[in-house]
Amino acid sequence: MILLTRRATFSAAHYYFNPAWSQEQNERVFGRCANLNGHGHNYTLEVTVTGSVDPVSGFVVDLKWLKDVIEREVLDNYDHRHLNLEVPEFASTIPTTENIAIAVWNRLQAPVTAAGGASLSRVRVYETPDIFAEYRGE
Amino acid sequence: MILLTRRATFSAAHYYFNPAWSQEQNERVFGRCANLNGHGHNYTLEVTVTGSVDPVSGFVVDLKWLKDVIEREVLDNYDHRHLNLEVPEFASTIPTTENIAIAVWNRLQAPVTAAGGASLSRVRVYETPDIFAEYRGE
Amino acid sequence: MILLTRRATFSAAHYYFNPAWSQEQNERVFGRCANLNGHGHNYTLEVTVTGSVDPVSGFVVDLKWLKDVIEREVLDNYDHRHLNLEVPEFASTIPTTENIAIAVWNRLQAPVTAAGGASLSRVRVYETPDIFAEYRGE
Amino acid sequence: MILLTRRATFSAAHYYFNPAWSQEQNERVFGRCANLNGHGHNYTLEVTVTGSVDPVSGFVVDLKWLKDVIEREVLDNYDHRHLNLEVPEFASTIPTTENIAIAVWNRLQAPVTAAGGASLSRVRVYETPDIFAEYRGE
Amino acid sequence: MILLTRRATFSAAHYYFNPAWSQEQNERVFGRCANLNGHGHNYTLEVTVTGSVDPVSGFVVDLKWLKDVIEREVLDNYDHRHLNLEVPEFASTIPTTENIAIAVWNRLQAPVTAAGGASLSRVRVYETPDIFAEYRGE
Amino acid sequence: MILLTRRATFSAAHYYFNPAWSQEQNERVFGRCANLNGHGHNYTLEVTVTGSVDPVSGFVVDLKWLKDVIEREVLDNYDHRHLNLEVPEFASTIPTTENIAIAVWNRLQAPVTAAGGASLSRVRVYETPDIFAEYRGE
Numbered sequence: 001m002i003l004l005t006r007r008a009t010f011s012a013a014h015y016y017f018n019p020a021w022s023q024e025q026n027e028r029v030f031g032r033c034a035n036l037n038g039h040g041h042n043y044t045l046e047v048t049v050t051g052s053v054d055p056v057s058g059f060v061v062d063l064k065w066l067k068d069v070i071e072r073e074v075l076d077n078y079d080h081r082h083l084n085l086e087v088p089e090f091a092s093t094i095p096t097t098e099n100i101a102i103a104v105w106n107r108l109q110a111p112v113t114a115a116g117g118a119s120l121s122r123v124r125v126y127e128t129p130d131i132f133a134e135y136r137g138e
Numbered sequence: 139m140i141l142l143t144r145r146a147t148f149s150a151a152h153y154y155f156n157p158a159w160s161q162e163q164n165e166r167v168f169g170r171c172a173n174l175n176g177h178g179h180n181y182t183l184e185v186t187v188t189g190s191v192d193p194v195s196g197f198v199v200d201l202k203w204l205k206d207v208i209e210r211e212v213l214d215n216y217d218h219r220h221l222n223l224e225v226p227e228f229a230s231t232i233p234t235t236e237n238i239a240i241a242v243w244n245r246l247q248a249p250v251t252a253a254g255g256a257s258l259s260r261v262r263v264y265e266t267p268d269i270f271a272e273y274r275g276e
Numbered sequence: 277m278i279l280l281t282r283r284a285t286f287s288a289a290h291y292y293f294n295p296a297w298s299q300e301q302n303e304r305v306f307g308r309c310a311n312l313n314g315h316g317h318n319y320t321l322e323v324t325v326t327g328s329v330d331p332v333s334g335f336v337v338d339l340k341w342l343k344d345v346i347e348r349e350v351l352d353n354y355d356h357r358h359l360n361l362e363v364p365e366f367a368s369t370i371p372t373t374e375n376i377a378i379a380v381w382n383r384l385q386a387p388v389t390a391a392g393g394a395s396l397s398r399v400r401v402y403e404t405p406d407i408f409a410e411y412r413g414e
Numbered sequence: 415m416i417l418l419t420r421r422a423t424f425s426a427a428h429y430y431f432n433p434a435w436s437q438e439q440n441e442r443v444f445g446r447c448a449n450l451n452g453h454g455h456n457y458t459l460e461v462t463v464t465g466s467v468d469p470v471s472g473f474v475v476d477l478k479w480l481k482d483v484i485e486r487e488v489l490d491n492y493d494h495r496h497l498n499l500e501v502p503e504f505a506s507t508i509p510t511t512e513n514i515a516i517a518v519w520n521r522l523q524a525p526v527t528a529a530g531g532a533s534l535s536r537v538r539v540y541e542t543p544d545i546f547a548e549y550r551g552e
Numbered sequence: 553m554i555l556l557t558r559r560a561t562f563s564a565a566h567y568y569f570n571p572a573w574s575q576e577q578n579e580r581v582f583g584r585c586a587n588l589n590g591h592g593h594n595y596t597l598e599v600t601v602t603g604s605v606d607p608v609s610g611f612v613v614d615l616k617w618l619k620d621v622i623e624r625e626v627l628d629n630y631d632h633r634h635l636n637l638e639v640p641e642f643a644s645t646i647p648t649t650e651n652i653a654i655a656v657w658n659r660l661q662a663p664v665t666a667a668g669g670a671s672l673s674r675v676r677v678y679e680t681p682d683i684f685a686e687y688r689g690e
Numbered sequence: 691m692i693l694l695t696r697r698a699t700f701s702a703a704h705y706y707f708n709p710a711w712s713q714e715q716n717e718r719v720f721g722r723c724a725n726l727n728g729h730g731h732n733y734t735l736e737v738t739v740t741g742s743v744d745p746v747s748g749f750v751v752d753l754k755w756l757k758d759v760i761e762r763e764v765l766d767n768y769d770h771r772h773l774n775l776e777v778p779e780f781a782s783t784i785p786t787t788e789n790i791a792i793a794v795w796n797r798l799q800a801p802v803t804a805a806g807g808a809s810l811s812r813v814r815v816y817e818t819p820d821i822f823a824e825y826r827g828e
Contacts, residue, residue: 001552002512007544011266013151013178013220018332029333031340037220040151040178042266053516056432057443058508063545064445082151082175094334098278102329128149128180130283131339138277139828140788145820156608167609169616191792194708195719196784201821202721232610236554240605268559269615276553287818289703289730289772294470305471307478313772316703316730318818358703358727370472374416378467404701404732406421407477414415425680427565427592427634451634454565454592456680496565496589542563542594570746581747583754646748650692654743682697683753690691 003121004060005048008070010079013040014095017084038082043100044126045074047108051118061118069115073107097127101135109137141259142198143186146208148217151178152233155222176220181238182264183212185246189256199256207253211245235265239273247275279397280336281324284346286355289316290371293360314358320402321350321380327394337394345391349383373403377411385413417535418474419462422484424493427454428509431498452496458540459488459518465532475532483529487521511541515549523551555673556612557600560622562631565592566647569636590634595652596678597626599660603670613670621667625659649679653687661689693811694750695738698760700769703730704785707774728772733790734816735764737798741808751808759805763797787817791825799827 015038016030026034033039047070051060077087083095089103105123112120126132153176154168164172171177185208189198215225221233227241243261250258264270291314292306302310309315323346327336353363359371365379381399388396402408429452430444440448447453461484465474491501497509503517519537526534540546567590568582578586585591599622603612629639635647641655657675664672678684705728706720716724723729737760741750767777773785779793795813802810816822 001550002515003548003550004512005546005548009266011177011179013176016334020332029338032218035218035220037223038151038176038178039149039218039220040176041149042180053510053512056434058430058510058513060512060547062443080170080173080177082173082177085175096329096334098280098329098336099334101278128147132281133336134279134281136277136279139826140791141824141826142788143822143824154610158608167614191786191788194710196706196786196789198788198823200719234605234610236556236605236612237610239554270557271612272555272557274553274555285818287729287731289728292472296470305476308770311770311772313775314703314728314730315701315770315772316728317701318732356722356725356729358725358729361727372467372472374418374467374474375472377416404699408419409474410417410419412415423680425591425593427590446632449632449634451637452565452590452592453563453632453634454590455563456594494584494587494591496587496591499589542561568748572746581752648743648748650694650743650750651748653692684695685750686693686695688691 001050002053002060003048003050004063004066004118005046005122006063006066006070008045008047008067008075009042010045010075011040011042012078012081012083013038014083014090015039016094016096018094038084041127043078045070045104046122046124046126047104047120048122048124049112049118050121054117061115065115069108069111073111074104077107097125097131097133098135101125101133105135105137139188140191140198141186141188142201142204142256143184143260144201144204144208146183146185146205146213147180148183148213149178149180150216150219150221151176152221152228153177154232154234156232176222179265181216183208183242184260184262184264185242185258186260186262187250187256188259192255199253203253207246207249211249212242215245235263235269235271236273239263239271243273243275277326278329278336279324279326280339280342280394281322281398282339282342282346284321284323284343284351285318286321286351287316287318288354288357288359289314290359290366291315292370292372294370314360317403319354319376321346322398322400322402323380323384323396324398324400325388325394326397330393337391341391345384345387349387350380353383373401373407373409374411377401377409381411381413415464416467416474417462417464418477418480418532419460419536420477420480420484422459422461422481422489423456424459424489425454425456426492426495426497427452428497428504429453430508430510432508452498455541457492457514459484460536460538460540461518461522461534462536462538463526463532464535468531475529479529480526483522483525487525488518491521511539511545511547512549515539515547519549519551553602554605554612555600555602556615556618556670557598558615558618558622560597560599560619560627561594562597562627563592563594564630564633564635565590566635566642567591568646568648570646590636593679595630597622597656598674598676598678599656599672600674600676601664601670602673606669613667617667621660621663625663626656629659649677649683649685650687653677653685657687657689691740692743692750693738693740694753694756694808695736695812696753696756696760698735698737698757698765699732700735700765701730701732702768702771702773703728704773704780705729706784706786708784728774731817733768735760735794736812736814736816737794737810738812738814739802739808740811744807751805755805756802759798759801763801764794767797787815787821787823788825790817791815791823795825795827
């Protein structure tokens with residue numbers, strides 16, 4: 001079994017705001033992230049699949065295929081978007097780094113599984129080089 | 139003469155949109171950056187001052203002072219903000235990487251000059267690790 | 277369950293020296309690190325906690341809180357210090373990267389556990405970009 | 415138990431080509447990597463060993479020894495070489511990132527085990543900063 | 553005047569060999585780089601143009617256009633190629649980092665100049681993160 | 691003319707202390723750096739030489755030779771040393787990043803000039819990834 005990882009990046013805007021709370025409570029919990037004008041990040045995504053190496057090709061999966069899946073399922077929907085306003089899974093879920101990792105997992109698991117040969121093992125999302133969340137599907 | 143550089147980072151949202159143009163023309167020139175919901179970046183800033191080394195302290199300038207100037211003049215106004223909506227110099231100027239470099243220069247030149255001992259030499263702004271603009275005041 | 281990581285840095289001096297050994301044996305085992313004048317590094321620390329995501333805040337833990345804990349428990353005691361001479365746990369334990377990882381774990385486990393909601397999962401310490409140690413508490 | 419990692423780099427040429435296939439099939443599966451003139455990379459290798467910390471030295475293993483083992487077993491054979499043409503394990507196995515990770519594991523496991531005190535835990539190979547494979551020996 | 557830089561990467565094979573010299577002399581001057589099987593690198597390229605900022609668009613040049621020029625003129629010819637065997641300017645010139653920087657300048661200067669509005673200012677080529685050459689056209 | 695740069699690293703301890711001042715004044719000016727137990731950094735050094743490209747070798751200078759000069763003149767004297775206590779030029783000059791850049795220039799200029807063919811152009815010293823000084827000899 002080999003773990004194979006492909007990194008990708010996207011740039012997006014977001015804010016942290018719970019409409020059930022007052023403005024004061026949002027600012028106390030979320031600090032400057034509660035600014036409804038939004039701010040943004042260059043996110044880095046690491047998608048890891050696991051499987052055995054095909055003895056003929058030397059591949060766990062074709063990295064070109066994996067890149068296309070990540071672009072179609074994630075980057076086309078997240079890159080240069082406002083996560084709260086334009087991405088359905090964040091309409092009522094706050095797009096924290098943790099929730100983005102879960103959402104990317106949910107977008108990728110079915111197409112990776114459907115391809116056969118490998119399974120999705122890990123999704124890591126860096127909001128900045130100093131903050132990252134990792135989800136393994138359980 | 140020594141060049142001394144301090145790096146800093148901020149996260150902000152922006153969009154590229156010229157209200158004198160049609161939506162179509164904005165999208166043709168600015169592509170996905172024309173999305174008025176905004177997107178964002180982790181910007182990295184490199185501020186370089188130049189001067190002679192004080193023989194007593196070994197400093198061109200006190201880096202703690204330079205850090206404070208950058209925070210007060212730039213980060214407090216840009217970090218976790220929407221550049222187009224909240225930063226005066228981008229109310230009618232598009233916040234491209236080039237214009238951000240000029241704006242940071244304009245914010246820093248007076249306080250650096252006023253302190254004496256060193257002059258502002260260079261401002262470099264990275265929008266992503268792959269794109270950066272540099273302004274030297276002329 | 278999500279793994280959430282916060283990175284931090286500190287700069288410190290240290291040396292490797294076992295007083296029960298002769299100078300020659302110290303130099304044979306520890307090489308240039310046995311120099312009692314000390315040398316130093318910019319250490320990078322990655323602290324990982326694990327827990328479930330709070331559905332209201334979207335957080336595993338508040339990263340601002342985690343940053344404060346790391347600063348109070350680790351950075352305030354290690355940064356700009358001589359590890360052998362000023363940090364109690366290295367008075368008679370050699371501050372190798374391995375031992376620093378264990379010591380950071382020991383400093384953080386109680387306050388992270390006391391806060392509830394998440395547990396300390398992993399501490400990784402980079403002595404240089406090319407050398408790092410990781411401890412998981414067992 | 416501590417995980418201790420040492421990073422190393424090497425520069426090598428390779429191509430992806432299965433002689434049992436036609437030129438067309440090689441190009442369809444391997445794209446530009448099928449070019450028999452070869453291309454190359456700066457590979458980054460992370461070798462992780464695991465063990466308990468020696469209470470006297472503070473070491474899991476001596477990192478100088480680990481560096482020497484990696485140089486003798488891997489770098490002396492891979493660096494500035496053409497992997498397909500000069501490295502025996504790639505004479506009939508395609509040197510994908512996955513297969514390089516397995517080959518490095520196979521080269522290192524015996525000498526690390528023979529030294530006692532620690533076992534080989536993980537080999538990670540970066541072909542570029544955006545693509546890496548990891549093998550744990552099973 | 554603003555300096556605007558775009559980074560790009562390519563992976564290629566090369567060797568250093570002067571056919572007018574004996575094998576021994578090649579190995580004495582070029583060391584392991586004289587291996588005619590070739591080796592390779594992930595090259596990083598920084599292309600800097602200079603000009604004034606268009607007050608309407610906020611651009612020195614359109615970075616999408618600059619990216620396309622770099623891809624068409626450089627990457628399509630260098631990426632996943634053997635520089636000595638497949639790139640005309642290196643048929644009889646050794647593809648050192650210095651000569652690659654000059655060659656990239658020569659490929660880019662005419663199309664950048666022809667576009668008007670900005671001039672090519674600097675080409676920097678990294679062979680590894682630790683070695684880079686820079687050419688400014690004179 | 692080409693600028694050719696080689697990067698190197700060293701780890702050292704230092705403190706900032708002016709013996710002509712009181713302890714209070716040292717702490718006011720130098721903050722935590724005034725701690726006489728010392729602290730330390732992983733310094734990164736970039737040494738740039740400039741010259742024309744030898745048409746036979748494709749070299750401005752032989753990078754192996756440049757590496758050896760840097761090791762002999764700088765790293766052998768600075769790495770794993772206490773700069774204040776063990777390096778003559780810092781016996782009475784505070785080893786700030788600025789002064790280290792000047793000292794490295796002074797150590798390298800004669801041997802680089804003596805070799806002929808290229809001149810020393812620039813020395814850049816990073817104390818951390820966020821702070822660097824650059825000296826050009828004038």
